[in-house]
Amino acid sequence: MRRVAVVGAGMIRFGELFDKGYKDMVQEAYLKCLESVDKGIVPKEIDAGWLGCYYETDGQTTGLMADHLGLLEIPWTRVENACASGGDAIRNAFLAVASGYYDVVLVVGAEKMRDVPTNMFGWKGTEKSRDFIWDYPIGITGAANFAMHAVRHMHEYGTTKEQMALVAVKNHKYGAKYPYAHFRREITVEDVLRSPMVAYPFSLLDCCPQTDGAAVILAAEEVAKKFTDTPVFIAGASTGQDRCMHMEKEDMACFPSTIRAARRAYKMACIENPTKEIDVAELHDCFTMTEIITYEDLGFCKRGEGGKFIEEGQSELGGIVACNLSGGLKAKGHPIGATGVAQCAEIFWQLRGEAHVQAEGAEVGLTHNIGGPTAASCVIIYRVC
Amino acid sequence: MRRVAVVGAGMIRFGELFDKGYKDMVQEAYLKCLESVDKGIVPKEIDAGWLGCYYETDGQTTGLMADHLGLLEIPWTRVENACASGGDAIRNAFLAVASGYYDVVLVVGAEKMRDVPTNMFGWKGTEKSRDFIWDYPIGITGAANFAMHAVRHMHEYGTTKEQMALVAVKNHKYGAKYPYAHFRREITVEDVLRSPMVAYPFSLLDCCPQTDGAAVILAAEEVAKKFTDTPVFIAGASTGQDRCMHMEKEDMACFPSTIRAARRAYKMACIENPTKEIDVAELHDCFTMTEIITYEDLGFCKRGEGGKFIEEGQSELGGIVACNLSGGLKAKGHPIGATGVAQCAEIFWQLRGEAHVQAEGAEVGLTHNIGGPTAASCVIIYRVC
Numbered sequence: 001m002r003r004v005a006v007v008g009a010g011m012i013r014f015g016e017l018f019d020k021g022y023k024d025m026v027q028e029a030y031l032k033c034l035e036s037v038d039k040g041i042v043p044k045e046i047d048a049g050w051l052g053c054y055y056e057t058d059g060q061t062t063g064l065m066a067d068h069l070g071l072l073e074i075p076w077t078r079v080e081n082a083c084a085s086g087g088d089a090i091r092n093a094f095l096a097v098a099s100g101y102y103d104v105v106l107v108v109g110a111e112k113m114r115d116v117p118t119n120m121f122g123w124k125g126t127e128k129s130r131d132f133i134w135d136y137p138i139g140i141t142g143a144a145n146f147a148m149h150a151v152r153h154m155h156e157y158g159t160t161k162e163q164m165a166l167v168a169v170k171n172h173k174y175g176a177k178y179p180y181a182h183f184r185r186e187i188t189v190e191d192v193l194r195s196p197m198v199a200y201p202f203s204l205l206d207c208c209p210q211t212d213g214a215a216v217i218l219a220a221e222e223v224a225k226k227f228t229d230t231p232v233f234i235a236g237a238s239t240g241q242d243r244c245m246h247m248e249k250e251d252m253a254c255f256p257s258t259i260r261a262a263r264r265a266y267k268m269a270c271i272e273n274p275t276k277e278i279d280v281a282e283l284h285d286c287f288t289m290t291e292i293i294t295y296e297d298l299g300f301c302k303r304g305e306g307g308k309f310i311e312e313g314q315s316e317l318g319g320i321v322a323c324n325l326s327g328g329l330k331a332k333g334h335p336i337g338a339t340g341v342a343q344c345a346e347i348f349w350q351l352r353g354e355a356h357v358q359a360e361g362a363e364v365g366l367t368h369n370i371g372g373p374t375a376a377s378c379v380i381i382y383r384v385c
Numbered sequence: 386m387r388r389v390a391v392v393g394a395g396m397i398r399f400g401e402l403f404d405k406g407y408k409d410m411v412q413e414a415y416l417k418c419l420e421s422v423d424k425g426i427v428p429k430e431i432d433a434g435w436l437g438c439y440y441e442t443d444g445q446t447t448g449l450m451a452d453h454l455g456l457l458e459i460p461w462t463r464v465e466n467a468c469a470s471g472g473d474a475i476r477n478a479f480l481a482v483a484s485g486y487y488d489v490v491l492v493v494g495a496e497k498m499r500d501v502p503t504n505m506f507g508w509k510g511t512e513k514s515r516d517f518i519w520d521y522p523i524g525i526t527g528a529a530n531f532a533m534h535a536v537r538h539m540h541e542y543g544t545t546k547e548q549m550a551l552v553a554v555k556n557h558k559y560g561a562k563y564p565y566a567h568f569r570r571e572i573t574v575e576d577v578l579r580s581p582m583v584a585y586p587f588s589l590l591d592c593c594p595q596t597d598g599a600a601v602i603l604a605a606e607e608v609a610k611k612f613t614d615t616p617v618f619i620a621g622a623s624t625g626q627d628r629c630m631h632m633e634k635e636d637m638a639c640f641p642s643t644i645r646a647a648r649r650a651y652k653m654a655c656i657e658n659p660t661k662e663i664d665v666a667e668l669h670d671c672f673t674m675t676e677i678i679t680y681e682d683l684g685f686c687k688r689g690e691g692g693k694f695i696e697e698g699q700s701e702l703g704g705i706v707a708c709n710l711s712g713g714l715k716a717k718g719h720p721i722g723a724t725g726v727a728q729c730a731e732i733f734w735q736l737r738g739e740a741h742v743q744a745e746g747a748e749v750g751l752t753h754n755i756g757g758p759t760a761a762s763c764v765i766i767y768r769v770c
Contacts, residue, residue: 001485021518059517059629062466063642063760066626067633073645075624076761077473078465081447088462092477099483100386101653132444133406239460241451244444248452257448260458268486375448376461 001098005224005231006382008037009345011215014182014333022058022112023068025214030069030108033216038228043069047102049076052089053337054129054371057112065108081239082129083284083371085109086340087378090217091237094380103223109341110214113334130373131244140246143199143207143287145373150201150289152252157304161201164288165192166310168205168330171285174357175327180342182211182333192288206288211333215342232351235364236269236381238262244375253304255290257377258297258370266299269381271364274299275320278381279362280350282343284369285328291315294368295323298379317359321366325350325357336371340378343367351384386483390609390616391767393422394730396600399567399718407443407497408453410599415454415493418601423613428454432487434461437474438722439514439756442497450493466624467514468669468756470494471725472763475602476622479765488608494726495599498719515758516629525631528584528592528672530758535586535674537637542689546586549673550577551695553590553715556670559742560712565727567596567718577673591673596718600727617736620749621654621766623647629760638689640675642762643682643755651684654766656749659684660705663766664747665735667728669754670713676700679753680708683764702744706751710735710742721756725763728752736769 010032012025020028034041051065058064062076081088086109093105130136130145140148153159169189175181187205195204224231240261243249249256262274271277281298285291292306300321301309309315315323326332326346329339347365349355365382395417397410405413419426436450443449447461466473471494478490515521515530525533538544554574560566572590580589609616625646628634634641647659656662666683670676677691685706686694694700700708711717711731714724732750734740750767 056465056513056517059513059515059521060467060757060760062624063626063629063757064516066760067629072626072628072641074626075476075646075649076466076626077477077624079477080463080465081461082445091460092462092464092481095484095486096477096480098486099480101480101483128441128444130444131449132441136444239447239462241448241457241459241461243457244448244452256457261460264460372445372448375445375451 002100002221003233004094004097004221005233006217006344006348007224007227007231008033008041009217009348010036011180011342011345012213013180014211014213014335016114017212018114022110025212026108026110027068029214029216039226041227043071045104046071046074046106047104048074048096049106050089050093051076051078052086052107052109052341053078053111054080054082054085055111081378082376083286083336084239084340084369084376084378085337087367087369087380088239090340090344090380091239091378094234094237097221103221107217107341109338111335111337112212113210114212129371135245135373143202146287146290147199147202148246149252149293149374153289153293154201156253159292159307161193162189163307163311164206164292165189167285167288167291168192170316171324171328171330174325175331178327178332178356181327181331182209183331202287208286208329208334211335213333213335213338215338215345217341217344230352232348233383234380235383236265238264238379240377242375244373246373255293255297255370255374255377257375258294258368261377261379262298265379265381271381278321278364278366280322280325280347280359281366281368282326282346283323283328285324285330286334290370298368317357322359325355325359340367340369347382351382387485387606388618389479389482389606390618391602391729391733392609392612392616393418393426394602394733395421396565396727396730397598398565399596399598399720401499402597403499407495410597411493411495412453414599414601424611426612428456430489431456431459431491432489433459433481434491435474435478436461436463437471437492437494437726438463438496439465439467439470440496466763467761468671468721469624469725469754469761469763470722472752472754472765473624475725475729475765476624476763479619479622482606488606492602492726494723496720496722497597498595499597514756520630520758528587531672531675532584532587533631534637534678534759538674538678539586541638542692544677544692546578547574548692548696549591549677550574552670552673552676553577555701556709556713556715559710560716563712563717563741566712566716567594568716587672593671593714593719596720598718598720598723600723600730602726602729615737617733618768619765620768621650623649623764625762627760629758631758640678640682640755640759640762642760643679643753646762646764647683650764650766656766663706663749663751665707665710665732665744666751666753667711667731668708668713670709670715671719675755683753702742707744710740710744725752725754732767736767
């Protein structure tokens with residue numbers, strides 16, 4: 001298969017964008033993406049488009065993209081894979097370019113999270129992110145779902161609420177310097193511990209916010225040179241799945257969907273030792289413990305040592321793998337479909353030395369999403385060459 | 386890009402399957418598909434999965450597939466593209482195999498249409514199939530949407546309700562012989578004309594039913610020989626888009642999304658003269674007039690002559706292009722995500738000489754979907770070699 005590179009990336013500031021509609025957001029992100037291409041690009045150079053989104057905000061997904069971006073003459077696909085929608089949209093676009101059929105494609109990730117209708121169960125669409133028949137009616141919402149994993153990890157490995165809080169503190173520290181972040185302020189361990197309980201062991205500041213947002217990426221293969229002298233290549237990508245119902249999960253202290261996605265993405269990218277080879281990573285810290293468990297699932301540290309990993313600063317700048325230098329979902333925000341695409345934008349900037357909080361000399365990056373009943377993950381590996 | 390073939394296909398009988406859940410349907414279709422492979426296949430030979438669906442029946446889409454088909458060890462993607470979801474799932478799977486990364490992939494199309502909750506607007510999810518902000522609130526539902534196109538076609542070209550009725554009569558005639566069809570009975574022009582009005586000019590029998598259903602396909606490239614001596618190759622595939630809002634459509638008497646999808650799919654498959662080269666087609670007859678306009682959009686006849694085309698029997702067995710020998714959406718049914726995948730199954734059978742109503746010697750087939758505010762289409766071309 002031929003190689004595929006990222007050649008441009010644009011995103012808008014995440015947040016509660018009550019003054020912007022869905023169409024405004026995607027147009028703004030798309031235009032920023034076009035402008036970001038070093039040697040310039042015109043819309044007619046784009047061969048196809050992919051949209052990663054979880055909700056159908058504003059209506060029919062692909063028609064709205066084609067219509068409101070003025071890209072009627074290319075085929076569009078919408079990919080949905082719970083919170084891994086953005087990552088999986090990139091993966092499908094990547095495979096399509098790798099096939100040799102398309103040279104230049106656009107990936108848009110977008111979500112309108114705040115001013116959308118709620119349904120009879122509360123937050124619109126929560127029920128569709130897990131087994132609707134069995135798990136949802138017994139109260140397994142997003143927070144409850146991840147909380148059960150967290151409690152199990154605490155029980156098995158002695159991971160503490162303080163260690164979890166450190167994830168939020170770290171990510172807010174970086175988010176404070178990130179111009180696109182929803183929350184641009186630092187917080188302390190005390191702040192996290194004192195914030196109201198959402199679902200034990202998650203206090204409010206253990207949870208990522210529900211933000212609006214949009215992000216755009218352009219990927220191409222060796223045509224890349226036409227657009228930039230510093231492309232960033234996609235070296236491996238996979239989604240991973242797991243059982244939907246929590247009663248059927250065999251090990252609650254890990255995420256098998258991430259383990260499966262990582263195993264295949266590492267193999268594709270020829271990564272043998274993640275701790276030595278991966279310089280920078282954007283992880284799906286929807287809840288603080290999710291980031292801790294993900295360190296382990298991705299092989300950044302041994303099973304059960306995720307708490308120690310954050311405590312020792314190994315996921316900080318200068319540590320073993322610098323994680324979430326964008327502020328992560330916790331501070332930057334989590335507009336579902338946009339999340340994976342924005343992670344790609346951040347790694348693109350990191351590997352080109354253009355990031356806001358830069359991991360100096362970073363050459364290999366990783367993005368990770370996990371969603372639904374922890375049954376859908378996506379891992380993508382990027383390289384400078 | 387390397388070639389990709391269909392090597393197996395299975396589907397369940399469409400209908401109002403109140404006795405079957407979503408999980409039952411996909412399992413049954415999947416098992417039938419496995420059994421259909423001439424030289425046999427075992428699940429571990431499948432490298433990746435795609436699901437085409439429009440609703441998230443039962444909850445988190447990819448996790449449910451992985452879980453309930455026992456395919457946890459492969460990556461899964463859900464593709465949604467309105468009524469073209471099934472076709473576009475096949476297209477994405479096709480491109481992924483063409484890339485060289487996967488050898489054997491599974492595509493599942495499934496929808497539970499009848500015993501699902503309705504929302505405050507009536508039929509669950511109608512609003513998400515058009516512009517939710519502008520078009521939907523003024524009453525542009527599925528039938529109203531297509532009805533406007535029909536009225537314009539009648540006005541411009543003199544197409545009649547009798548000609549439209551002939552589409553329903555033809556498709557019911559074939560559907561009566563199709564073991565998987567929702568409606569297995571013939572109807573007359575009189576029946577159609579006398580049935581209650583839904584949205585002028587569509588009477589009840591101009592409209593396809595809302596059925597449950599599921600269908601499954603396996604696609605692979607030259608590894609195909611391992612599975613069958615008579616693979617059916619995918620020669621071209623594209624989606625096509627159009628403006629979302631009806632007030633912005635420039636020509637209501639055609640479907641530009643279909644024209645765009647067909648242009649690209651024909652180019653990819655090197656089809657220059659559809660009337661001479663395409664033997665058999667499965668068209669998206671969600672309403673009778675949709676099939677008539679589609680004859681024109683696909684180049685089966687000249688613009689405005691679709692009414693004459695059906696009247697002269699050119700879309701019948703023995704005509705210029707035999708259309709909807711499965712009964713089409715009108716008689717077979719239209720479980721959205723399953724529709725495009727079931728069309729692929731039918732063309733697979735046609736090109737292998739195994740169809741229930743067989744177009745003798747058929748070597749080139751076409752499938753077509755159109756959905757949402759007629760803003761999303763998918764056209765796929767199949768060849769025996």
